[in-house]
Amino acid sequence: MMQHLAELAYLLAAVIFIIGLKWLSSPLRARKGNVLSAFGMLIAIVVTLLDKQIVSYGLIAIGLLIGTVLGIWMAYAVKMTAMPQMVGLLNGFGGGASLLVAAAEWYRLIQPGQTLTTGTAVTIYLSSLVGGVTIAGSVVAALKLQGWLVPDRPVLFPGRHALSIGLILTVAAMGIYLGYNPGTMWAFIVLNVASLILGVQLVIAIGGADQPVVICLLNSYSGIAAAMTGFVINNHGLIITGALVGASGIILTNIMCKAMNRSIWNVLFGGVGVVVAGSGGDKGAAMRAKGVRTITPEDTAALLGYGKLVIVVPGYGMAVAQAQHQVRELADLLHKRGVEVLYAIHPVAGRMPGHMNVLLAEANVPYEALQDLDQINPNFDRADVAIVIGANDVVNPAARHDTSSPIYGMPILDADKAQHIIVMKRSMNPGFAGIENELFYDSKTQMLFGDAKKSLLTLINEVRVLE
Amino acid sequence: MTDALIGGIVVFVLASFVGFEVINKVPSLLHTPLTSASNAISGITIVGSMTVVGMVTPELSNVFGVIAVVFAMINVVGGYLVSDRMLAMFGSKKKDEPEAKS
Numbered sequence: 039m040m041q042h043l044a045e046l047a048y049l050l051a052a053v054i055f056i057i058g059l060k061w062l063s064s065p066l067r068a069r070k071g072n073v074l075s076a077f078g079m080l081i082a083i084v085v086t087l088l089d090k091q092i093v094s095y096g097l098i099a100i101g102l103l104i105g106t107v108l109g110i111w112m113a114y115a116v117k118m119t120a121m122p123q124m125v126g127l128l129n130g131f132g133g134g135a136s137l138l139v140a141a142a143e144w145y146r147l148i149q150p151g152q153t154l155t156t157g158t159a160v161t162i163y164l165s166s167l168v169g170g171v172t173i174a175g176s177v178v179a180a181l182k183l184q185g186w187l188v189p190d191r192p193v194l195f196p197g198r199h200a201l202s203i204g205l206i207l208t209v210a211a212m213g214i215y216l217g218y219n220p221g222t223m224w225a226f227i228v229l230n231v232a233s234l235i236l237g238v239q240l241v242i243a244i245g246g247a248d249q250p251v252v253i254c255l256l257n258s259y260s261g262i263a264a265a266m267t268g269f270v271i272n273n274h275g276l277i278i279t280g281a282l283v284g285a286s287g288i289i290l291t292n293i294m295c296k297a298m299n300r301s302i303w304n305v306l307f308g309g310v311g312v313v314v315a316g317s318g319g320d321k322g323a324a325m326r327a328k329g330v331r332t333i334t335p336e337d338t339a340a341l342l343g344y345g346k347l348v349i350v351v352p353g354y355g356m357a358v359a360q361a362q363h364q365v366r367e368l369a370d371l372l373h374k375r376g377v378e379v380l381y382a383i384h385p386v387a388g389r390m391p392g393h394m395n396v397l398l399a400e401a402n403v404p405y406e407a408l409q410d411l412d413q414i415n416p417n418f419d420r421a422d423v424a425i426v427i428g429a430n431d432v433v434n435p436a437a438r439h440d441t442s443s444p445i446y447g448m449p450i451l452d453a454d455k456a457q458h459i460i461v462m463k464r465s466m467n468p469g470f471a472g473i474e475n476e477l478f479y480d481s482k483t484q485m486l487f488g489d490a491k492k493s494l495l496t497l498i499n500e501v502r503v504l505e
Numbered sequence: 506m507t508d509a510l511i512g513g514i515v516v517f518v519l520a521s522f523v524g525f526e527v528i529n530k531v532p533s534l535l536h537t538p539l540t541s542a543s544n545a546i547s548g549i550t551i552v553g554s555m556t557v558v559g560m561v562t563p564e565l566s567n568v569f570g571v572i573a574v575v576f577a578m579i580n581v582v583g584g585y586l587v588s589d590r591m592l593a594m595f596g597s598k599k600k601d602e603p604e605a606k607s
Binding site: 048051052055056058059060062063065068069071072073075076078079082083086087089092093094095097098100101102104105106108109110112113114116118121124125128129131132134135136138139141142143145146149155157161253254257260261263264265267268269270271272273274275276277278279280281282283284285286287288289290293383385390391392393395396399400402405408410 | 509510512513516517518520521522523525527528529530531534535536537539540541543544547548549550551553554555556558559560561562565567569570571572573574575576577578579580582584585586587588589590591592593594595
């Protein structure tokens with residue numbers, strides 16, 4: 039009876055997660071949705087504690103306490119710019135837990151007197167595989183985003199595909215071997231280690247700009263790992279919940295891939311993001327020969343201050359310069375002068391999906407002003423000025439017409455359709471993809487070189503003194 | 506193939522479809538908090554971790570289990586709190602909106 043009640047309670051928790059996720063899709067209810075979902079988690083935890091299978095509470099209490107303290111500390115210590123790596127890292131912990139549960143169950147079931155059925159064994163090995171890939175991959179992704187130890191660029195070495203296939207085959211072979219020789223410790227260890235190396239290998243080959251995709255995908259994996267754990271301990275609540283997260287991660291991955299005009303296979307195995315040195319060739323040289331026009335902060339201020347509609351196109355460069363507060367200050371000043379200011383947010387702006395929105399929200403930009411690609415693009419026609427701050431490839435018109443360009447077909451923000459385009463940039467270095475940007479050479483474009491934050495501060499002063 | 510395994514597969518497949526339907530229409534504005542919240546939900550593996558620790562198990566399993574509890578709890582607590590921090594920023598300007606009267 040108790041067992042049935044517990045099952046129903048897990049189902050209730052899963053339903054609460056679904057409603058919570060539903061609420062999370064509307065800006066007005068999102069925060070409540072998150073709290074609701076946390077409540078679902080509380081139910082799941084309490085039910086597990088009450089479950090009769092559990093005989094000792096001491097160790098559980100210690101584990102919960104340590105985890106809670108560390109979790110609180112991590113959540114409040116992190117800066118908003120570092121959010122992608124934090125989410126990646128937290129995700130890794132979830133995957134690690136799945137890996138460890140699988141190992142613990144395996145070791146328990148190979149003891150004398152216990153039976154390890156084939157079904158359970160298979161789910162344990164899958165749990166180890168997905169959990170191992172998740173924790174190792176997440177740690178590498180977090181290190182890459184943080185810029186520690188592992189280079190941001192893709193690390194490619196010869197034979198890496200062969201290595202990946204070899205690792206997957208190793209996992210499969212160990213699983214089969216264990217099927218015939220249950221309880222072989224070395225085989226289980228090899229299986230786990232191969233899974234971990236596979237995780238490192240899959241992520242280390244992916245470049246910095248593709249990390250948003252990786253974070254989504256690893257999130258999906260951690261859900262699948264949780265579902266596998268559900269199979270291992272035969273708990274439907276876990277299976278439902280894990281599947282939910284797995285599906286949501288896949289959807290976000292898909293959205294990100296579409297925004298970059300890449301297939302998921304291309305992201306995972308293509309090794310794209312490798313800078314094609316000097317790409318653009320003759321065309322690039324011709325553009326460079328034409329040169330760019332520069333503009334002074336005074337003239338920029340006049341353009342902005344006497345316009346009707348200004349569209350800000352923020353990129354990761356803005357976040358790196360920590361300039362989002364200055365952007366908002368400038369927008370406020372313009373607003374007071376009766377200028378409408380909107381923000382054009384490309385789906386892959388920032389280092390994870392929606393990251394730019396979070397950074398701007400932190401600077402108190404009202405979220406109604408944050409417009410996504412489909413909302414904002416029809417508005418560039420009537421914009422007096424599009425001001426591009428630290429964005430590059432997402433405003434390159436080559437994506438629309440130049441079939442030879444690596445970014446051809448990628449949906450872009452139509453900044454080139456505005457009356458004037460101001461590009462704030464540190465120097466003429468090409469963006470991440472290493473592609474010359476046609477927009478910079480457009481006759482309507484003027485460049486405002488310098489550190490984004492300093493330029494904005496100057497610009498703010500200039501707008502203040504406008505009559 | 507056991508009945509439990511088949512039942513689990515049925516549940517897994519159906520729940521995946523529910524997940525697709527629920528998430529499909531999320532505005533890009535909320536992608537980061539959604540990712541971190543669903544990330545927190547994947548910490549549900551805490552249930553598995555606690556079950557393993559609580560049972561009468563060999564010592565090595567207990568050690569793994571306790572570490573798993575710590576990991577999963579970091580995932581859960583950290584995930585929900587960072588989501589809340591981010592969502593609080595989106596909500597702060599809505600004070601004088603009609604929504605506030607509820």
